[in-house]
Amino acid sequence: MEQSNTTPREARRRAWPMEKHRVEDWIGKIYTSICVVFLIAVIISIVYFVTSKGVATFAVNGVSLKEFFLGTNWNPQADTPSFGALPFITGSFMVTVLAALIASPLSISAALFMTEIVPSFGKRILQPAIELLSGIPSVVYGFIGLSVIVPFLREHVGGQGIGIGAGALVLSIMILPTITSVAADALASLPRGLREASYALGATRWQTIYRVVLPTVMPALLTGIVLGMARAFGEALAVQMVIGNSPHIPTSLLESASTLTSVITLGMGNTAMGSIQNNALWSMALVLMLMTFVFVLIIRLLERRNRL
């Protein structure tokens, strides 16, 4: 394209038809530009839409921020409705953190096994198997949770079976592949020299893993965990089926609770657009979106650290 500025117009016109690769170049550029512009427009529209809807609860309906974020009483259909979303915010964070706590050690161990201990077996069998897990639709996880995990907890641990614990277990299985594949990629991309140097100093395999490999890939492992948490935070269907959806802050892991996503999916279809009940759900969607931004931000920061 630089040429087009330097060559006079006449010369360019004489060169018509353009060489084939030039035309292809242009078509490719225009096509990708349109796609990128479309993508940006979609993102901006979504952010604008969710924000405008979510802010309406406070701006139009006059619900106070304090009530929404700190109130524990959620009763939108009552004659004097109350919109305390704290139980859902805590519920979302509880299942997310619990799921990450359960899944991270498992995932990182699996990744270590695949890359450090038996790489050939790991690459050929374990990795595709774990990637397969991420392709299973969430409703299937929810149904398995409802049919297997909930009755198991009810019979062997006590309580209703349904609740935060069941939700965290289902989510932890769902985020296993995310954390495992990110961790496995990071481990595999580690320079050979590091390990060999460690072995040369007489370190055992365990010492190498524990003292050299893990600290080096720690930022990448954290990225994987945050990615998994982002997925867990946004997951709706599977959690909704097993968590019980009671709008209260639970006192035990086996008690029914709600997450932001489960309340939104339960209420969205039943409330009329523009009503205060509906707007309150959009405010929760806004909270979810902002949290996603926070997760992305954390990942970016971790990646920057990773590069250093």
Place this chain on the structure above:
Amino acid sequence: MSRKLPILLFTLTMILVLAACGSKTGTTGSGSTTGTTGEASTGTELSGSVLAVGSTALQPLVDQVAQKFMADSKYANISVQVQGGGSGTGLTQVSEGQANIGNSDVFAEEKLDADKAKELVDHQVAVVAIATVANEAAGVTNLTKQQLIDIFTGKVKNWKDVGGKDQAIVIVNRPSSSGTRATYEKFALGQKVEDLAGSIQEDSSGTVKKLVTETPGAIGYLALSYLDDSLKAIQYDGVDANVENVESGKYPVWAYEHMYTKGEPDAATKALLDYMLTDEVQNGDVKDLGYISISGMQVKRDVDGKITK
């Protein structure tokens, strides 16, 4: 020039996107009412498209009837689309003119502002009765209204206090915005109840059924069509929850299934609504799918719950 191209394209797209947003009220409606206009023919043949959106409880019936309707040669030029999304969505979309029919489990007055609800015309096409169900471990077959209130407000926490076994009560409720819950609270309990800590809320009838069947001591409520040998209804004040008792007005926990239109329906929509009320549909599809025929009802009820014979 090459540097500026993406910026130019970007601006253009943004203008297009914003323009599309702005004209929302005018053209977006996917269910534009083609009605019966056009076709310079004699006008005996109906054509057009009908979009019905809303209640997932009503969706299977409308879906099935719409298939039969379109297969009928008289209405071959009418295309009917049925979508779920919930009563609230249905009412909003029909009120905004985005759908021709809004399916709802509740009266429009209960979800929309009074002036918006006034514009809608109610077409009642079926009745759904809701029965109280309990897990076998509860050991009860009949509950009075007061006992139900005590259970759902958390006053009674063990089945032995209402004549059952020594077993903790687990409430399986619907979310507070659900039409089924509104009906149950209004006609079975006579009052709104708050969500109790530790209660379970599920919106899908299948999940409610599964949970009540499997969780010891669970109590919930389901449309009659979901009951079978694995889960039996509990008598309400000594009255069995069955079709005859609903039709005669003895069993009070039921609601109309509404198909709302904005103003009077156009000809294509009216043809579908009339078709819903034919004997063939009312005694066939309606009953097959577990709803109660509107024509069999011996009592009528208005939006305030007043019953007339």
